Amino acid sequence: MIGVVVPAFKEHESIVDLVSSVRKSVTDALIVVVDDSPDDKTVEALRTIRGPSLHVIHRTVKGGRGSAVIEGLRYLRSRNVDWAVEMDADFSHPPGQLPQLIEDAKSRKLDLLIASRYLPESQILNWPLTRRAFSLASNQLARFLLNVPISDYTNGYRVYSAKSIDVIVNECGRLGTGFIALSEILVNVYYRGLRVGEIPTKFVNRVRGESSVDSGEIKNALTGLIKIRSLKNRLQRGEVGKLEARN
Numbered sequence: 201m202i203g204v205v206v207p208a209f210k211e212h213e214s215i216v217d218l219v220s221s222v223r224k225s226v227t228d229a230l231i232v233v234v235d236d237s238p239d240d241k242t243v244e245a246l247r248t249i250r251g252p253s254l255h256v257i258h259r260t261v262k263g264g265r266g267s268a269v270i271e272g273l274r275y276l277r278s279r280n281v282d283w284a285v286e287m288d289a290d291f292s293h294p295p296g297q298l299p300q301l302i303e304d305a306k307s308r309k310l311d312l313l314i315a316s317r318y319l320p321e322s323q324i325l326n327w328p329l330t331r332r333a334f335s336l337a338s339n340q341l342a343r344f345l346l347n348v349p350i351s352d353y354t355n356g357y358r359v360y361s362a363k364s365i366d367v368i369v370n371e372c373g374r375l376g377t378g379f380i381a382l383s384e385i386l387v388n389v390y391y392r393g394l395r396v397g398e399i400p401t402k403f404v405n406r407v408r409g410e411s412s413v414d415s416g417e418i419k420n421a422l423t424g425l426i427k428i429r430s431l432k433n434r435l436q437r438g439e440v441g442k443l444e445a446r447n
Contacts, residue, residue, distance in 0.1 A: 201228065201230060201279065201280065201281045201282055202226050202228060202229045202230070202281065202282070202283050202284070202285070202302060203229065203230045203231075203232065203272075203273075203276035203279065203281035203283070203284040203285070204222055204226070204229050204230070204231045204232070204284070204285045204286075204287065204298075205232050205234065205268075205269050205272030205273055205276065205284060205285070205286045205287075206218065206219070206222075206231065206232065206233045206234070206272075206287060206288070206289050207234050207236070207265045207268035207269055207272070207286075207288075207289070207356075208233050208234065208235040208236065208237065208242050208268075208289040209235070209236045209237055209262065209265075210237045210238075210239075210241070210242070211235075211237070211242050211289040211290060212237070212241035212242045212244070212245045214289060214290055214291060215233065215242050215245055215246060215289055216245050216246065216248060216249055217291075218289050218290075218291060218295065219231055219233070219246065219249060219254060220249065221291075221295035221296070222287075222295050222298065223253065224295070225295045225296055225298040225299060226298050226299065226302070228253075229253065229285075229298075230253055230255070230276065230279060230281065231253060231254050231255070232254075232255045232256075232257065232272040232275050232276060233246060233254070233255070233256050233257070233272075233289070234257045234259065234268035234269070234271050234272045235256065235257065235258045235259065236259050236261070236262040236263055236264075236268060237258075238260075238262070240258070242258075243256055243258050255275060257271060257272065257275070259271075263377055264376070264377030264378035264379075264381070265356065265377075265378055265379055265381070266372075266373060266376060266377050266378055266379065266380065266381020266382065266384070266385075267373055267377040267381065269286050269356070269381065270368060270369060270372055270373045270381065272286075273286075273360070273365050273368055273369055274369045276365065277362075277365050277366070277369055280362075281362065281365070282361075282362055283302055283305065283306070283359060283360065283361060283362070284359070284360045284365055285298060285301065285302065285357075285358065285359050285360075286356050286357070286358045286360070287356065287357050287358075288356060288357070291404060292357075292403055292404055292405065293315065293355075293356075293357035293401070293403070294401070294402055294404070297315065297357075297401060297402075300399070301313060301315060301357075301359050301399065302359060304359075304397075304399050305359040305361070305397075308395075308397055309395060310359070310361065310395045310396065310397045311360070311361040311363050311364040311389055311394035311395045311396065312358060312359070312360055312361070312364050312385075312386065312389045312390075312394065312395070312396045312397075313358065313359040313396075313397050313398065313399060314350060314352055314355060314357070314358050314386075314396075314397070314398040314399070315352075315355060315357035315358065315398070315399055315400075315401035316350070316351050316352035316355060316398040316399065316400065316401060317335075317352050317355050317401060317403045318336070318339065318351040318352045319351060319352075319398065319399075319400045320400075321400035322400040322401055322402065322403070323401075323402040323403065324403045324405075325402065325403065325404045325405065326404060326405040327403070327405045328405075331405075335354060338353075338354060338422075339351065339352055339353050339354055341425065342354070342383055342425060345425055345426075345428070345429045345432075346383060346386070346387055346425070346428060346429060346432055347432070348386055348387065348390045348391075348396065349396075350386065350396060350398055351398060352398065353382060353383050353386060354379060354382055354383070355382075355401070355403065356379075356382055357401060357403075361394075363394060364389045364394055367388055367389055367392055367394065368385055368388070368389070371388050371392075372384050372385050372388055375424055375427045375428055375431065376424040376427075380424035380425070380428070383424070383425065383428050384424070384428050384431070387428050387431055387432050387435070388431070388435070391432055391435035391436060392435065
């Protein structure tokens with residue numbers, strides 16, 4: 201079974217079209233929308249297309265993108281999915297690429313596949329120059345500090361194997377609840393010996409809805425990288441497993 205996790209924040213304008221597009225691309229997918237909106241508009245919009253293949257979690261307090269993804273993966277784990285995809289609700293991540301992503305992860309026997317914006321064949325459309333420069337600099341800093349052989353640490357269009365889902369729900373979300381969780385997940389998966397890879401993608405800046413990224417989240421992400429570097433070092437030395445075995 202394939203699961204799809206969609207973290208949402210004030211996405212009532214696009215969420216129905218997004219879920220419908222995912223259903224067309226992966227007809228047997230179990231879709232989990234984790235909504236952190238302060239109102240019920242996104243939930244109400246989804247009521248028009250509810251069914252056994254759609255599960256909605258509405259959290260009354262904004263918990264951050266990372267915690268939303270982990271909560272969605274925890275639900276999918278309880279349903280014994282074989283693979284799970286994480287993607288945005290605003291069509292930044294093209295639903296039409298889902299079959300390719302899933303097939304690529306399977307054929308390459310990967311535990312984490314990232315749709316990378318920074319491979320030569322990738323495209324980034326309608327992104328302001330300042331945002332693109334900040335994203336590129338953030339990824340270069342993450343690569344320098346964390347040393348995972350991936351070009352895009354911060355794109356949330358990803359495929360996870362069942363093995364990596366187990367790692368994520370048991371070990372991740374401790375160093376931050378926002379976008380920094382993307383790097384925390386990557387480090388936990390890679391430095392625990394699982395297979396990581398990337399594939400080109402087309403990234404389109406949102407045209408509807410409201411971004412959940414603010415200055416506070418950016419600040420937390422930058423400081424969180426230092427914590428994740430410490431985690432990486434402890435994983436490399438084998439200290440994390442020993443510490444957790446005593447708890």
